[in-house]
Amino acid sequence: xxxxxxxxKGESPYKTAVKRxxxxxxxxxxxxxxxxxxxxxxxxxxxxxxTENLAVPSTNxxxxxxxxxxxxxxxxxxxxxxxxLQSHNSKKSFELLYGFxxxxxxxxxxxxxxxxPVLCFASALIAGxxxxxxxxxxxxxxxx
Numbered sequence: 001x002x003x004x005x006x007x008x009k010g011e012s013p014y015k016t017a018v019k020r021x022x023x024x025x026x027x028x029x030x031x032x033x034x035x036x037x038x039x040x041x042x043x044x045x046x047x048x049x050x051t052e053n054l055a056v057p058s059t060n061x062x063x064x065x066x067x068x069x070x071x072x073x074x075x076x077x078x079x080x081x082x083x084x085l086q087s088h089n090s091k092k093s094f095e096l097l098y099g100f101x102x103x104x105x106x107x108x109x110x111x112x113x114x115x116x117p118v119l120c121f122a123s124a125l126i127a128g129x130x131x132x133x134x135x136x137x138x139x140x141x142x143x144x
Contacts, residue, residue: 002026005034006124010042017117018124024142025121032138034128039120055080055120055127071123073116080126082119096122096136103136107143118143 003026008018018039025032037053040046043060056063058070058078072078081097093106094115105122107113118139125135 002029002032002034002125002128005036005128007036007038008124009038009040009046010044012041014114014117014120015041017113018120021113021117021121021142025138028142029138032125032130032134034125034130037124037128039124039127041120053127053129055123067127069123069127071119073119080119080123082115085115094118096132096139098126098132101132103133105136105139105143111143113143 003022006022008015018041035053037055038046040054040056040060040063043057045062052067054063054068056068056070058072058075069079071080073082079098083095083097085094086092087109090109091106092109093104095102096105105118107118122135122139125138126132
């Protein structure tokens, strides 16, 4: 159950969308196992003794260490990036990049989700030690 493994901290207009992605993944991907992770959505410091795994925006400079993964749509120094947003006839897509791993994520053009909350959710899964290829497959499954 990933709902108990992803702890969302911070204030963001995307918080509700990220929670909906967690719920959707919980329902559709029952076999996914990850370690506990704290997903930070803002630039504040959030205390949590629940886990050492963290996913934070690249603009949040308060967190450091090996267990911290940063994410961004614009910062090329982030660990996880969403790049190359494209619009197609019935779909929109972007590339998810983590280290040497890259894959394209597709969403229905009319999807309630935008790239940023999907990036946040993907970052939480990757910080929780999910395989990047599996994360991309899961995103493409739950966003179709």
